[in-house]
Amino acid sequence: MDPKVLREKAVREAKRGLILDAARKVFAERGFHETRLEDIAAEAGFSKASLYNYYTDKEAIFLSLATRELERIVEELGKANDPERNSLENIEAMIRVIFATFGEHFAFMLTLATFPAGVACARMHESTHSVLFQKHIEGLKRIPSLFADVLVRGRASGEFCFDEDAADIARYITGIIRSVLLSWRMDRKMGDINKETARIVAFIAHGIGAQTR
Amino acid sequence: MDPKVLREKAVREAKRGLILDAARKVFAERGFHETRLEDIAAEAGFSKASLYNYYTDKEAIFLSLATRELERIVEELGKANDPERNSLENIEAMIRVIFATFGEHFAFMLTLATFPAGVACARMHESTHSVLFQKHIEGLKRIPSLFADVLVRGRASGEFCFDEDAADIARYITGIIRSVLLSWRMDRKMGDINKETARIVAFIAHGIGAQTR
Amino acid sequence: MDPKVLREKAVREAKRGLILDAARKVFAERGFHETRLEDIAAEAGFSKASLYNYYTDKEAIFLSLATRELERIVEELGKANDPERNSLENIEAMIRVIFATFGEHFAFMLTLATFPAGVACARMHESTHSVLFQKHIEGLKRIPSLFADVLVRGRASGEFCFDEDAADIARYITGIIRSVLLSWRMDRKMGDINKETARIVAFIAHGIGAQTR
Amino acid sequence: MDPKVLREKAVREAKRGLILDAARKVFAERGFHETRLEDIAAEAGFSKASLYNYYTDKEAIFLSLATRELERIVEELGKANDPERNSLENIEAMIRVIFATFGEHFAFMLTLATFPAGVACARMHESTHSVLFQKHIEGLKRIPSLFADVLVRGRASGEFCFDEDAADIARYITGIIRSVLLSWRMDRKMGDINKETARIVAFIAHGIGAQTR
DNA sequence: CATGAATGAGGGTTCATTCAT
DNA sequence: CATGAATGAACCCTCATTCAT
16 A cells, blocks of 8 residues: 555554543543543643544544453453463463553543443443444453353363352452452552452452351 | 421431432432433422422432442341351351342442542542542441451351451452442343352352362 | 413413514524524523523524414414405505515515525425424415415406416415515615505516517 | 646636536535535545635635626526517526526525525625625626516517516516525426426516406 | 645533522 | 522534645
C-alpha cells in the first residue's frame, strides 16, 4: 500500500490510542457518567469536537476502551499460561499477571459498573452500540474461562482434587481477585503483588483447611 | 411524649421507609445516575417535589438506603452466627443469609459502584454527605469483619487450619459471594441458594485440593 | 369536575397558548431553524427549560402551532361560507377572511417551508412527530377543498362555467392568494385587503378576458 | 490572454458549475439548513474543504446557485417569447418553459424559503452577501415582469381585456404556477406538463367564467 | 489545488432542585 | 405536607469554517 497512506493510518491509530489512554485515566477517576468529554479531550490534548473524528460518541469511547483493556489482559493471560509448568504455578502466574496488568488498568475496569447499559447488562438494547457491547460481554467471559481451562487440566493430571464445576471455581477465583483490587482501590494504592498473590494461591490451594467434612 | 407527635413521627418514618423501598427498586434497575428522582417518586406514590420533605437530595436517599440495607444484613448476619454450632456451619449460615437477604436487595448493593462519590471512594469529599458516606464505608467493613470473627474462632478451636490473616480470607469470601451475585445479575435471575452455598462452602473448606506444596 | 382542577387546566391551556403566540412571532421572523428555543421562551416570558413542561420539543411546538393556525383559518373559512349568498360572493368572503386572518398569522404560515420534515414532505418519517405532521398535512388540504366545494356548487347552479377540475382551480386560487401574501411579506407590510380581494375576484371571475379561443 | 491561463480559468469555471449542480440536488432534497456542506462536497466529488476554494461559504453557494438557476429561466423565458405569435400562445409557451426548465430545477427553487436571509427577505442585512442577495431579489422580479410585458402587449392589441394592473395579474400567474409546482413536489413527481399548461392557460384566459358582474 | 484534521460556537435537551400555592 | 410549575446549570453533539500538509 502507498506508504503515505500507511503512515497516515498509523498516525490515526496512534491518536485513537492516545484518546483511549486519556479516557482510561478520566473514566477510572470519575466513572462513566461523571466524566465529561471535555476532560478526556483535554487529557488527550484535543478539543472536545475532535474526539468525534475518532469515535462516534462517548459510549463508543468507553466500549472501545473496555474492549482494548480486556484484550490486553486476555493476551497477557495467554502468555502467562505455560503448559510445561505445573497448574498451580500457572494459576499463580495468571493472578500475578492480572495484578501487574491492572496495575495500570484496574481502576478503569472497576468502573465498568458505571456504564449505563452495563448495569445488570439489562439495558444493553438501550445502547447505541449494542453490537460493540455484546462483543465486550463475550470478551469478559474469557477471563474466567482461561482459569477454568487450567483447573480442568490440573484436575485431569491429578494435581487438583475438587468436585465442583471448574467454571464455578474459576468464577470464585475472579471474585477473589476483584475483592483484592477493590480493597486496593479503596486504599488508593496497590498492595504488594507478590505477597497478595501468594496469599490467594495458598487459599485457593487448600481453602481454610477445614478439618471436618 | 405527646402521642400525637409520636404518631406523626411514626407516619413520617413510615413514609421515609416507603421512599427507600421505591428507591431500592429503581436504583437496582438503573444505577445511580440513570435513575431520576421522578422515577423514585412515581414508584413511591409521591410527587418528585415531595421527596425533598424527607431527604435533602438524591445523594441522601442513596446513602440512607445503602446504610439501611447494610444494617439489615449485618443484623441478619449477627443472628445467623450461632456460637453453639461449629464454625463452618456458621459460615455456611452466614453465606446463606447473604444470599437470602440479597435475594431482595442484592441488585441494589451491586449498584453501589455507580455512586459518584463511591467510585474508588476517591471522591468522597465531593459529596455533600461525606459524613453519611464515611459512616457507610465503615458499615461496609463490618461484613468481612463478621466473617473474620468466625474464622479466628474456628482456627482457635482447631476447626480450621490456615496461615493467612483472617481478615484477608474474610475478604476473599466476600469476593466469592459477590462474584456469584454478579453472575446471577447478568443472568437476570437468582440461582439455587442451597446448591450455591454448598459449593462455596466446599471451596472455602478445602480450596481446589492441591496435592503439591 | 373539581373546579380547582378545572381552573388549573384552564391556566395550563392558557400558557400553552401564550407559548404558541410567542412561537408564532419568532418562527415568523426567523423560520424554523433560525429560531432558538430561548427566543420563544423569552418572548413568552418563560425560561427555556419551562417550555418542556408544555411541549415535548421544538418540533412539537412548531407543529402544534401550525395546526392551531390552520384550524383557526379553516374555522373562519367555514363561517365565511354562506350558502344563501351567491357563490362568487362566497369566494370573495373566503379570500377576505384569509387575508384578514393571515393579517396576524400569514408570516408564520409562509415559514412552513422551513420545517425540515416539511421540505417536500419527503422526510416526514424523520420527524419524531410524524403523526402530528401527517395530521397537519391533511389539514392543509382542507383549505383548497373548501374552495373546491364552492366552485362545484357555483357550477351546478349555473353561476360559473368552466371545464377544468374544481380541485385544480381551487389550487390555483390558493396559489394566487399565496403570491399576494408573499409580495406583502417582501414589502414588509400588508396591502389593502379590500382592493386586493376585489382584484383577485375579478381575475378569478374572468381571467384576462381573452378574446380568442 | 495566455492560453494556459485561459484553460485554467475554464477548468475552474467548470468545477464551480459542478459544485452548483451538486448543491442544487442536495438543497432541493433537504433545504438550506438541513444540507451539510459535506453532502454537497460528496455529491460533487470533492472534499468539504475544497469547496472553500470556489465559494467563500455556504451562503455564497446557495445564492450563486439561486442566481444561476434564475438566469437560466429568464433566458429561456426570453427565448420562448415570440412577438410574432399571439399573446396567449406566448403565455402558454412561457408557462411550458417554466415547467420544462423547472423539471430539473424546481425543487431547488422551492427551497428558497429555507434560506435564512430570505425568510421574509427581512433579514437580508444579516447575510454576509447582501449584495449577492439583493441582486438575486431583483432577478426574481424579472419573471413576473416578463409575463407583465406580454399581458400589456396583449391588452394593447385587443387580445386581452382586463382592468387590473398587468403586474398584479402577472404575479397571480406566477402564484398559480408555483401552486402547481408545490403540488407536484408533495406528490414527489411531476405531472403532465402539457395538460397542466393547457389547464392553466384556460383558467387564465377566462377564469371560472362567472356569469354575474 | 486538494484534503484530513482540528475546532469554536452554539443549540436542544435533561434533571436536580426550588418555590408558590 | 403535597405538588405543579419554573429554572439554572450542564453536557453531548453538530457543523461551518480554518489550517497545515
